[in-house]
Amino acid sequence: MNAVFRATVLHMRSVAPYRTQFLLVLALMVVLDLRSPTGLMVATAVILAPYLAVQPFQIADKADLTTLYAVLPVTRRAVLLAYYAWAVVVYLGALIVGTALSYVAARVEGDAFGGGQLTTLLTMSWALFAVNVAVQFPLLIRFGYTRVxxxxxxxxxxxxxxxxxxxxxxxxxxxxxxxxxxxxxAAVLVISATLTAHVFRHPE
Amino acid sequence: MPETPAFALRGVNCAVGNGFALRDVGFELPTGYVMGLIGANGAGKTTTIRCLLGMRGIDSGEIELLGRRVPGSVSLRQDVGVVLDHTYFVGEWRLAEVERTLRPFYDRWDGARYRQLLDEFGLDPKARVKNLSRGMAMKLMIAVALSHRARLLVFDEPTSGLDPVARAELVGIIGDFLLDEGHSVLFSTHITADLDRIGDFVTLIHDGRVVDTGPKDEILDAYRVVRGGPDELTDLIGVELIGARRSPAGVEALVRTDEAGLLDGRVLVEAPTLEEIAIHIGLSSARPALRTRTRGAAA
Structure with a gap:
């Protein structure tokens, strides 16, 4: 199994015990944006996904997982790249859930949803998410979630x-x-991941 | 005795910040033995361990772990188990989940052994990490280390906060681990009583420097505790008093055994415990001269 994949699964497992609170955040968004399919779509992709993406950092700080990563036979580079892989997985998951919920909301409200509007929303939310992650992650990796x-x-x-x-x-x-x-x-995300994995490849 | 040491640090320098640094740290442990790393809080024990494990970069010097240079391939971590005074697992994980999470990373992970160890240690696989007592958490980390067939166990202050029963259990576990002659243990502590029972080698560290290192018995033989009246033990007697404690009742200090003969008859001279050696070296403002003993007398 690829090291980055294993580390991504490790990030997922670190976050998994807190799934109930993430579902509550999603439920809150659905309630608040139920009447706006567009708003629901944007909320899941631009608010929920970044919120979930940084959770491995928060839990790493809380549970001293940095020590675990340093003790496990996995390179620091793989752990760092796995943060980005996790973020992309989270974004895709939020996108699928958000799109499905928005579609349902649109049906209920009798609104038109899809086509050009959907493509625009997906692309812009992706760009916003990518910039968000590309800027946030190096800071979180360097200074830790609690500090920055x-x-x-x-x-x-x-x-x-x-x-x-x-x-x-x-x-x-x-x-x-x-x-x-x-x-x-995509380019911003790849550049950020590559630079981060290179600059912070050594511990402390 | 195998020639390759379990680990060796040679001339390691590492600046940490706030003016603290490891300076010219050097000591080694032959394979198959237990070494106690003794020092007060802030002496540099944890920093030394972090450097040894490659968790912290060093400024200069050389580190060898299980025959390989550090930093090196992460595959080296397959052979090292690390037990700290706190867990480094997610508190919400159940113990069975700890195994599912860690297993993919280790080539020699033995799930049956993990479950057997949990059973032996009285740990419920359904329990959550956050609900474990300190003693149980330590046993969990040992179970993890033994399940991936570590050859070197590194303990960083594992017994601080443990009750005497849990500490005795730990000594038993380490004894079992050492039945395999290829296994070694580094044990950092400021509770020296633990080392009286299991330590083969001792390294004394103070203010980021190694003060003394070698077989435990030689280190015990190298010092004497002296007690006398305030007038009998002064700095003018021509003997270096290490970490002298003065009170109206008298003075207690550590001296080197080869100098203790100069005091015979004038003051009380006794063999020290490791704790007394650690206390007086911890009290000394000036660093005693480094002594590095050969390992010949250890076996």
Whole structure:
């Protein structure tokens, strides 16, 4: 079994005991956004997915899993890359759940949902998620969740808002850039993962 | 005795921060023995262990673990079990889940042995890690280490906070582990009574430096505790008083055995315990000169 895969499963297992609270967060989103299929879609992809993505860091701090990672026969590089792999898995999971719930909500409300609107939402949420993770993870890996949680949450949002303001980006304008946004999201994530795995490959 | 040491540190320097650093740390343990790493809180025991395990980078020096250089391949960790004074597992995991989580990482993981050890140690596989007492948590970490067939067990302050029964059980477990002559143990502690029973070698560390290292019996023979009146034991007697404790009733200090003869008849001279050696070295503001003993007399 590949080391990154094993480490990803380890992150998943560290988070698994807290699944009830994640389901409660999802349930809260469904209740709040039930009347807005679009809002539900965005909420799961842009709020729930990043929230879940950082959970391995929070639990690692809480349970001293950094020591476990240093004791297990697995490279630090694999553990670091697995954080990113976990994030992508979480994003895809949130996307599937979010899309399904949004579709159901749209049916209930009698709204149209799908096609170009769905593609736009998926691509933009992916780009936002990717930038979020790409900025947050190096900070969380370097300083730990407890020390930089707030900064790591605020910084990517500030960067995204600044970029949107400077480039005069709107959702309509975003449609023109859609393919580029999708690729850029993936590229940012890959660059962040590669740099992080290289820069922080040595312990302490 | 096999030639390859279980581990060896040679001239290790490692700056930690806040002015603390390991300085020229060097000691080694032959395979098949137990070494006690003794020092006060903050002496550098944990930092030394972290360097040994490759969890912390070193500035200079050389570390060898089970015949291989550190840092090196992570496959080396297949052979090392680490037991700390706290668990490093998710508190919500059940003990059966600990096995499911760790098993994929170890080539020689033996699930039957893990379950057998849990049974032997009186640990319920359905119990959650967070609900274990300190003694039970320590046994869990030992069960994990023994289930992946570790050849070297590294204990960092495992007995702090344990009751005497749990400490006695630990000594028994280590004794069983050492029945295989290829197995070795490094045992960091400030509770030296544990080492009186199981230690073959001792390394004394103080302020980031190794003060003394070698076979336990030689270290015990190397020092004497002296007690006398305030006028009888002064700094002017020509004997180095290590960690002198002065009170109105008198003075107690550690001296080197080869210097103790100069005091005969004037003060009370006694063989020390490891605890007394550790206390007086911990009290000494100046670092006593490093003594490194050969391992010849250990066996």
């Amino acid at each position: 949680n707030v900064l790591a949450t605020i910084l990517p949002i500030a960067l995204i808002m600044l970029a949107a303001y400077k480039l005069h980006l709107t959702i309509d304008a975003g449609q023109v850039w859609l393919p580029l946004l999708g690729v850029a999201g």
